[in-house]
Amino acid sequence: MEFDNLYSKTELKHIVNNDLFENMLNHAYLLCGQDEVLLNYLAKQFAKHVLCSGGGCGACPTCNKIEKGVHSDVLVYPKDIKKGLVVEDVSEIVEKAYVQPMEAHKKIFILNNFDISTSQAQNKLLKTLEEPPVSSMFILTSTNPSNILNTIKSRSKTVNIPLLDGNQVETFILHNSNLKLREAKLYVSSSQGNLTKALKIVNDSDFIKIKELCFNIALKLNSSGEILRYSSKVIEYKDRVQEILDELSLILLDILYVKSNLPNRVLNTDKINDYNASNFSVKALKLVYGKVLEAQNKLKSNCNINAVVDGFLIGMLEVKHKWK
Numbered sequence: 001m002e003f004d005n006l007y008s009k010t011e012l013k014h015i016v017n018n019d020l021f022e023n024m025l026n027h028a029y030l031l032c033g034q035d036e037v038l039l040n041y042l043a044k045q046f047a048k049h050v051l052c053s054g055g056g057c058g059a060c061p062t063c064n065k066i067e068k069g070v071h072s073d074v075l076v077y078p079k080d081i082k083k084g085l086v087v088e089d090v091s092e093i094v095e096k097a098y099v100q101p102m103e104a105h106k107k108i109f110i111l112n113n114f115d116i117s118t119s120q121a122q123n124k125l126l127k128t129l130e131e132p133p134v135s136s137m138f139i140l141t142s143t144n145p146s147n148i149l150n151t152i153k154s155r156s157k158t159v160n161i162p163l164l165d166g167n168q169v170e171t172f173i174l175h176n177s178n179l180k181l182r183e184a185k186l187y188v189s190s191s192q193g194n195l196t197k198a199l200k201i202v203n204d205s206d207f208i209k210i211k212e213l214c215f216n217i218a219l220k221l222n223s224s225g226e227i228l229r230y231s232s233k234v235i236e237y238k239d240r241v242q243e244i245l246d247e248l249s250l251i252l253l254d255i256l257y258v259k260s261n262l263p264n265r266v267l268n269t270d271k272i273n274d275y276n277a278s279n280f281s282v283k284a285l286k287l288v289y290g291k292v293l294e295a296q297n298k299l300k301s302n303c304n305i306n307a308v309v310d311g312f313l314i315g316m317l318e319v320k321h322k323w324k
Contacts, residue, residue, distance in 0.1 A: 002175035006038070006168060007045035007056065012159055016049050025050065026157040027132040030140045030148070033161030036113065037195040039141035040081070042161060043110045046139055047074045051104045062104070073101040076110045084116035090124040097128055097136040107136045114140040115147040122149045129155040163193030166267075177202045186211065189267035190247060210237060214247040215271065217313070218255065219278050222320075227313045234309050241309060242299055249292045256285040284323035291315045 007013055012031070019025045029046070031039050048063045049056035051073070057063055065071035077093060078085050085093075093109055101107045111117075129138065129152065140156060142148055164172075166188050172195055173184045179202065190211065191198035201207045217230050234244055250267060257265040258275040259282050266272060280288075295312040299305065 001037075001041075002172070003041055004168075004171050004175060005058070006164070006172075007042060007049075009168075010042065010161070012042055012046065012161065013049065015159055016046060017055070020050070020055075025137065027136070028129050028138040028140065028156040030114075030142060030145065030153060030156040030158045031161055032142050032145045032158060034143055034163060035161070035194045035196050036141075036143055037199060038164065039143065039161060040112050041195075043112065043139045043141050044074075044076075047071075047108045047110060050106065050108065050137070065103075071103065073104040073107045074110065075107070076112065078112070081112055084113060084118060085111060085121040085125075086118055087120050087124055090121045093125065094128050098133050101135055105135075109136065109138045111138060111140045113142070114152075115142040115144040119149065122152055126151055126155070164195065165193060169193055169195065169198055173198055173202060185270070190250065192250070206237065206240075210240065210244060211247055214244060214251055215274075217316075218248060218251045219274055221313065221317060222279070224314075224317060227310065227317065231306070231309050231313055235306060238305055241305055242296060245292050245296050245299075245312075249289060252285055252289050252292065255280055256282065256289070259285065279324060280320060281323045284319050287319045287323065288316050291319065 016025075031042060031046075033039050044066060045056060048058070048066050051066070051071075052060055052062045054060060058067075062071065066074050069076065075093070075096065077089050093111075097107065097109065099107075114122075126149070132138075138156075140148075140152075145153065145158075169191050170181075170184055170188045173179060173187055173191075174181065176199070177184070179187070186208065187198060187201055190201055190207075213230075213233055217234075221227070221230055234241060237244060251271075254266045254268055254271065255275045255278055257263065258272060259280065263269075263272060266275070291312055295308050298308045298311075
C-alpha cells in the first residue's frame, strides 16, 4: 500500500529523532491509536528510522528490505495479523532477542495488535521487557491499550497516534484504489480519518447504497407512512445496522453544523444545500443524535434489531415534528 510518506508528518518521527539525538532510545515503544493500518505502517517506518543510516530514507537496501519484510533483524509478529501473540510466539521472540543482530546494530521486534495477545503471552514477554537485551528493541501497536497488562505498559514508552485529516485520507484512497477524486470524497467523510475504515468501505460493494439510504432517512423521512419502507431497507442490511447508525450520526452532525452556521466543519460538503433545505431544528438534531446513541446501545445489549430500527425511526420522526 502507498502512504505518501505519512511518517514524516507525524509527531512520532519527532519523538524518535529526539530520542536518537539524545541517545535515549527506549527498549520498548507502545504505539496507541484507533487506526490499525496506520499503526502497522508507522511501526515499520519506525524500524527504518532506527536502522537506516539516513534516518529512514526509504531508498537504501536497509529500507527496501524492511519494506519487503525480508530484513533479518526486523521481525514482525504475529504472522497472522488478526490473531494475537500466543506463548509459543513469545518463546520464539525471547530466544531470538538474545541472539546478536546479523545485519544491523540492533534487532527490532514489531508486535502488531498486541492488545489481542493472550495474557499468558504478555506475562511471558514481561521478563524480557524488564531486563531487555541491549541489542534488541520492541515496537508494540495497539488499538485497545486497556487490554494490555499495566506492567507491560509501564515498561514501554507510550506514543499516542491521532487519526489523520481528510486530505491525508483522500490521498491514501486515491493511491490505493481506482477511484477518481470526486468518488474518493464520498469515502473520505465516512472514514473519519481512519485508514483501516477507508480501506474497508472502498472495497465494500454496498457502501454507496448504504450511504445513500442514510441520506434519504435523514433528509426525506417526513411521515409515518414512510417508516415501514425505510425500516425494511435498513433490515436488508441486518448485520450492518450499527454501521448504518454510525453513518447516520455523521450526517446528523453535518446538518447540525450547517444549521449552527458552522459549514467549515461539514464532512459531506456536496450535500450542504440539501442540509440547508432540511426541516430539522437544532434542538431536534441534538435529540435525534441522542436517539442514535440510544439505538446503538440497545443493539450492543442484543435487543431485537427490528424493534430497535422501528423505534429509532419513529422516535426520529416524532422529535423532528415536535421541535420544528
